[in-house]
Amino acid sequence: DVKVTQSSRYLVKRTGEKVFLECVQDMDHENMFWYRQDPGLGLRLIYFSYDVKMKEKGDIPEGYSVSREKKERFSLILESASTNQTSMYLCASSLTGKETQYFGPGTRLLVL
């Protein structure tokens, strides 16, 4: 089974802090994605990566950056956390040529 893990289930940070969210997948997937999920808005794509060191902006990249130094790991970085970044963050991965995305359990981030 594909396993996607995220470094934290719950995280509380203060405004202005730099926040790192880590995602690791164990199935050698080329593609990795970061979404945020907010009530009434569904999932919105922040960034995705289709290869090591490659990244593409999603629909809402403002205030975020990403890093993919190794194939299995995709990090989401909030350079200076703000209260409007309080959300559920979901990581996913997929194999090129296959349509299914596999999701991690999510990180619920609260920015105070």
Added chain:
Amino acid sequence: SQQGEEDPQALSIQEGENATMNCSYKTSINNLQWYRQNSGRGLVHLILIRSNEREKHSGRLRVTLDTSKKSSSLLITASRAADTASYFCAARSPGGTSYGKLTFGQGTILTVHP
């Protein structure tokens, strides 16, 4: 704008009843997928229907796709309390890239009462 929009936003039924959720999308698609999310967890892929298919079955799930109306429906038959979850449709737009970018709807919250 949302590619997938779901209806209803919430659905409450009794165990044994069927549950139907609808999804509409705005532009052409390569395929449409349905995912399930248990409370506070990640999403799990349920079923995929391609743009040239009209109906697909998987166990108690039945998905239909009407590309002329840009809509899809997910039917769960003989529902169980364990089916209680949020259900999301996700549209895969056509294009030359292979990374499979999806656009998700807002989701339908299904509650199945024992």
